[in-house]
Amino acid sequence: MTSPFSGSSGDGFPDLPPTAGDGGGGEARVAVAVVDDDQATRSRMAMQLGNGTAAFASIGELAASLTGAPVVVVLGPSLATSSDLSTTEQLLAARREVGAIMVTDELSTDTLQRALRAGVKDVLQAPVDSNQFDEAIGRVAATLRPAPATAPPMVVEGEAPGELGRVIMVFSTKGGSGKSVIASNLAVLLAERSEKPVVLVDADLQFGDVAVMLKLTPQHTIVDAVGSLDRLDDTLLKELLATHEPEGLWVLPAPLEPAFADQIGAAEMVRIVEQLRSFAGHVVIDTPAYFNDVVLGLIEISDDVLLVAGMDIPNIKNVKIGLQTLRLLNTPMEKLRLILNRANSKVRLDASEVERTLGVQADALIPSDIVVPQSVNRGEPVVHVAPKSSVAKSFNELADLFLPAPAKKRRR
Helix, strand or coil: CCCCCCCCCCCCCCCCCEEEECCCCCEEECEEEEECCCHHHHHHHHHHHCCCCEEECCHHHHHHHCCCCCEEEEECHHHHCHHHHHHHHHHHHHCCCEEEEEEECCCCHHHHHHHHHCCCCEEEECCCCHHHHHHHHHHHHCCCCCCCCCCCCCCCCCCCCCCCCEEEEEECCCCCCCHHHHHHHHHHHHHHHCCCCEEEEECCCCCCCHHHHCCCCCCCCHHHHHHCHHHCCHHHHHHCCEEECCCCEEEECCCCCHHHHHHCCHHHHHHHHHHHHCCCCEEEEECCCCCCHHHHHHHHHCCEEEEEECCCHHHHHHHHHHHHHHHHCCCCHHHEEEEEECCCCCCCCCHHHHHHHHCCCEEEEECCCCHHHHHHHHCCCHHHHCCCCHHHHHHHHHHHCCCCCCHHHHHC
């Protein structure tokens, strides 16, 4: 067959013919490319898609040929591995004019989840007939637009990227552990210390509290970012962020209504965070107190996962189960950091007992202090309300793990 989205002939990307209308009476121009490291497989798929379909052995080879014109990429079965999907995710996050579908030999739930988290639009099980290809390519092509002239260069494995921001996720398996207080105060301190922007994301999509804790009245939320995914770039995303003064922290608040949470999936959240880290020095994410697809997707892309535990038996029990779950998910233990909150509470438990029970050494101890609920009720971070308090000192020590304070501030 000849795909209506493929080019005419030649190596790389050929001259592209017009495709289905873009909804505005114009004609979109979209190329089709096949990527698979097996020559026989990619040749067979390219032949099925039609004369002029470009074929590449790797994502890096494809990336080097991109010109800013819309491209639908058909990923072959060999790209279903985690390492290849990671490279694919980099490409799709950086190049909004590129959309992808994947062909897999076995369509399992795990393969589907990993592909969608990487930003792949559709997954088809081989063998795929011509009509299936046409429909899938058509759906993806309809979402693509040419890249702006100032589109950032794509960086894949082997190249020196513009340094991506560090993603710090704050998570707990028990509600009321204080993770939102920790996330907001950590983000405020990082924003004060960093020369690059710092963004706080409230990914507790049903009952996020970050905007309330920082006394913000946001004009936009994550819902607006998801609704603009097809045209989301750095400029648009920055316009959706609220600003917390005086340190200039940027905040992406949770939806205003719990019902909006159903509109946001793991792939959308991952894409938004990847876009944020492309211009921010640090992205701090507050999360709900349970595992779901969004949380699992964010764990995968985070550089650090702060696991918050309170000083009571039910809390510690849940955290222990959470640790077991993370190990079953093959989460690298080196990215986990245990944070003991209210560590000085007189509850007949001490930090060493909790560490022995969990089998993990705590990276930070946050003491209990009356100034914390007072600061929450005022809508101000405790590091501003009581900067000389013991809890503010602990938050500063936590921030030191990610971005040490300037020497002048330390002396003062």
